[in-house]
Amino acid sequence: MAEHHISAAAKIRAAVAQDLLSGRISLLLGWEKGHFQWQSRPLFARDGADLERLAWDSFCAVNLSRYLPEELKENEKVGVLVKGCDSRALNRLVQDRAVPRERVVAYGLPCPGMLDAGRLVEAAGGWPDEIAEANGRVVLKGGGRESEVHRDSLLLDKCRHCLYPDPVACDQLLLAPVGNREAPDRFKAVEEREQLSAGERYAYWEKELQRCLRCYACRQICPACSCRECFVEQEQPRWLGKAYDASETFLFHLIRAYHVAGRCIDCGECERSCPVGIPLQELNRKLIKDLNALYGPYEAGLDPEREPPLLTYAPNDPAAFTEK
Amino acid sequence: MPAAVNGPAGQAPAGERQTSAWEPLIVAFCCNWCSYAGGDLAGTGRMEYPANVKVIRVPCSSRMNPLFIMRAFQRGADGVLVAGCHPGDCHYSSGNYHVRRRLSAFKQLLEFSGLEPQRFQVHWISSSEGDKFAAVMRSMTGEIKALGPNGKLRDRRWQSIT
Ligand code: SF4
Ligand code: SF4
Numbered sequence: 001m002a003e004h005h006i007s008a009a010a011k012i013r014a015a016v017a018q019d020l021l022s023g024r025i026s027l028l029l030g031w032e033k034g035h036f037q038w039q040s041r042p043l044f045a046r047d048g049a050d051l052e053r054l055a056w057d058s059f060c061a062v063n064l065s066r067y068l069p070e071e072l073k074e075n076e077k078v079g080v081l082v083k084g085c086d087s088r089a090l091n092r093l094v095q096d097r098a099v100p101r102e103r104v105v106a107y108g109l110p111c112p113g114m115l116d117a118g119r120l121v122e123a124a125g126g127w128p129d130e131i132a133e134a135n136g137r138v139v140l141k142g143g144g145r146e147s148e149v150h151r152d153s154l155l156l157d158k159c160r161h162c163l164y165p166d167p168v169a170c171d172q173l174l175l176a177p178v179g180n181r182e183a184p185d186r187f188k189a190v191e192e193r194e195q196l197s198a199g200e201r202y203a204y205w206e207k208e209l210q211r212c213l214r215c216y217a218c219r220q221i222c223p224a225c226s227c228r229e230c231f232v233e234q235e236q237p238r239w240l241g242k243a244y245d246a247s248e249t250f251l252f253h254l255i256r257a258y259h260v261a262g263r264c265i266d267c268g269e270c271e272r273s274c275p276v277g278i279p280l281q282e283l284n285r286k287l288i289k290d291l292n293a294l295y296g297p298y299e300a301g302l303d304p305e306r307e308p309p310l311l312t313y314a315p316n317d318p319a320a321f322t323e324k
Numbered sequence: 325m326p327a328a329v330n331g332p333a334g335q336a337p338a339g340e341r342q343t344s345a346w347e348p349l350i351v352a353f354c355c356n357w358c359s360y361a362g363g364d365l366a367g368t369g370r371m372e373y374p375a376n377v378k379v380i381r382v383p384c385s386s387r388m389n390p391l392f393i394m395r396a397f398q399r400g401a402d403g404v405l406v407a408g409c410h411p412g413d414c415h416y417s418s419g420n421y422h423v424r425r426r427l428s429a430f431k432q433l434l435e436f437s438g439l440e441p442q443r444f445q446v447h448w449i450s451s452s453e454g455d456k457f458a459a460v461m462r463s464m465t466g467e468i469k470a471l472g473p474n475g476k477l478r479d480r481r482w483q484s485i486t
Contacts (some may be wrong), residue, residue: 177475193436202438202476232392239391251394254437258390261429280347286436294428310429313421315412320428321446323411 008175009056015174016079016107017051025105027071030054037131038117042067043316056081058133061114061156063269065089066223069098077103081174083111085158085267087167088301092265095304098226108170110169110178112157115151123149157281158268161186168302178180188268188288191280209249211276218270218280224260225302232253257283262291262310265301294318348402348468350377352461353392355385356432357415358450359407373461376468377405384408385446386419390430393444397477403443403468407460410448420448439476442467 012030019025032043032053040059044067045051065086071078082090090106093099115138121127124140124147132139136151159165161184166177193201216232219225231239232252239255241248257280266288269281274286295317297311354360360381368426381386385408396404406427414420427446434444447460468474 026382047333114428159452190436198435198438200438201436205437216333241479243481247398250437251391254394254433255391258433259432283433283436287433290429290432291425295425296478301342310422310425312417315421315422317411318428318431319407319424319436319446323448 008139009054011079012056012107012109012174013051013054015172016045016054016081017048017145019079019105020045020051021048023124025077026075026279028054028079029067029071030081031056031060031062031064036127038115038120038128043158044071056109058112058115058131058151059117061158061272063089063221063223063267065093065099066221066269067148068093068104069226072099072103077105079105079107081109082106082167082170083109083165084162084164085111085265085269087169088265089267089269091169091301091304092223092263093226093310095301096224096226105172106167106170108167108173108175110167110173110175111159111162111165113152113155113162113165113181115154116156119154123147123154156268156272158272160184161266161268164302169304171194187285190286190289191278193282193286205253206246208278209246209253212249212253212278213276214244214249214252215275217273217275218278221265221269221273222260223265223269224263225256227259230260253278253280253283257287260284261287262298262308263300264288267301290320294320331465335434346473348376348465348473349400350403350461350464350468351396351401352377352379352405353385353388354379354449355387355415355420356381356383358364358409358413359385359447359457361451362407362449362453362457365451367454369454371454371458373458374465376465377461383420384414384416384423386416386423386426388405388423388427390426393430393434394477397439397443397474398479399482401462402471402474403445405444405460405464406446407449407457408446410450433466437477437479440471442471443474443476449462459477 016028020028028045029041030045031040033055034041034228038059040055040057042062042064043054059252063086064080094101124142125145126143128140129142137148138151138154139148162181163183165181264284268281300307354363385406388406393404408420411420411445431444435441445464449457
């Protein structure tokens, strides 16, 4: 890994060690390396030995805030490393009263954007054995080949569209801010889809949703999906059948998207964690776009004091149907 | 009639498409205090509206869970309507203000998924608007008839009982 990443990980370790070893927090949520260099998985650090494994590199995409509600059942105080998107996820959970803010110590990590393993493989022409980064470029080695590409070309989709790479809320900023980023228009795909006829749109979604495994990883990773009992598992009434009928999959997707409407922070974790590439962000962004247009611009997860659009109203609100 | 099996790409069951006597099924969720009473008034005033409309009474339009709408389409509705008190007249003072936002968002999401706009409608009908109740039911039935049977969002295992 790149030099600055190694030293950054050491810096982070040093900063959190005191809190963990002194018992101010009994658990630190971070990342550690998985089996491959292009994998960094969640780390649940409870002592100094665990902390040794802490990693901070270009593959720490998993949002750790989502583990807080569960871990706070067992721990009085939990520390968590938050990137920009993770910090908005934390705000989301706090605003939804799924996480008491005073029981969390958030360590902020300004984020350079995380890399997409799929794009790495494509650029390297196979799985790379070695990944090295310097000055905004990535050198990939493997299978007798060596390629050098611009780092930006390897970014995850969710990072391409990220507007807030610096944490918007944390107790302690551990690294230097990277500054807000310019992102391509996030509503472009939605607008293109809106141009299609109803029949074409239905055919599009039928084809896309056909791949859905209904593993519910998209819900599980979602910081807005913190219900104790999800409608998906509810028995009385049983809203969602277990069969793989297209209508059940449509029902799941439309209701999931609707349930997070106005609260979705657009972190893209649902789409990133989906094993079969369902364009979940298109549904989420459709709702963000419409709610912004109807009820005024709102950026979920930025300000926990500002009420989400579907939790409030104004008597003279417009409607998307005729009110005659 | 043989058991209907859903056709491809959101088309209605073959049995339904071929039957010239096809009549649309419209599910109307009406709020107890205004629109349901408006329907009563239409009835006692002997105003005619099509028998295609099946009314389900809800305590308030804001009782609407979008799952009700999805379930209706799954089980064979060709159109779904939600009717409630005019904004400002909610029995619980703010129910319909909330639902105006929610159903606006959900209606556009349904359309984004490929449902025709006419198939899901929201109308404000007061308890004194028996004539409006009948007119809305007539016009929606006409619009759905023109569109034809709905197969989108329909559960393939659901059997036609026409
Ligand atoms: S993660 Fe993907 S496959 Fe799994 S339920 Fe969500 S959309 Fe379906
Ligand atoms: S899909 Fe809906 S019910 Fe399920 S966890 Fe998310 S918000 Fe809650």
